[in-house]
Amino acid sequence: MSTSCGRRLWTMGMTESPGRWTSRRPVDNARAGSPARARLPGVSDADGMIEVPPAAVYALAARLGDQAGLAGELAGRLGSAPDVGGPLQPALVEFFFCHRTAAHALAGELDWLGSTIAAVVDSWLGLDRGLLGSAGQAVPR
Secondary structure (H helix, E strand, O other), X not given: OOOXXXXXXXXXXXXXXXXXXXXXXXXXXXXXXXXXXXXXXXXXXXXXXXXXXXXXXXXXXXXXXXXXXXXXXXXXXXOOOOOOOOOHHHHHHHHHHHHHHHHHHHHHHHHHHHHHHHHHHHHHHHHHHHHHXXXXXXXXX
């Protein structure tokens, strides 16, 4: 684990060889004069905006919902631990309990994230409709 982890999500800079970490400054703290390979590429256009079609964002929300369903199924499949007896049994019971709990939590988080993303797109589209009006119609000021 990197010792540069913390509040910042990016940890270390990359070299030209993919997968090889350097001990340089974290890439999100790179100075303006840092080599290009130590800085993150820009993700926005000249206006500072990222264009993403609403359909693509709805697809992401749906995919997260699908994954939430799979995580919920996994939680169900991790019902009770099989009976193996002996000193291993208590550890196996705890193992199943912990993984079942994690699967339930993951399902809930993915479901929340997917529905939140869809709600944000709904809000954006509603705002656009309110500001721009329907095609061919004027919007009162």
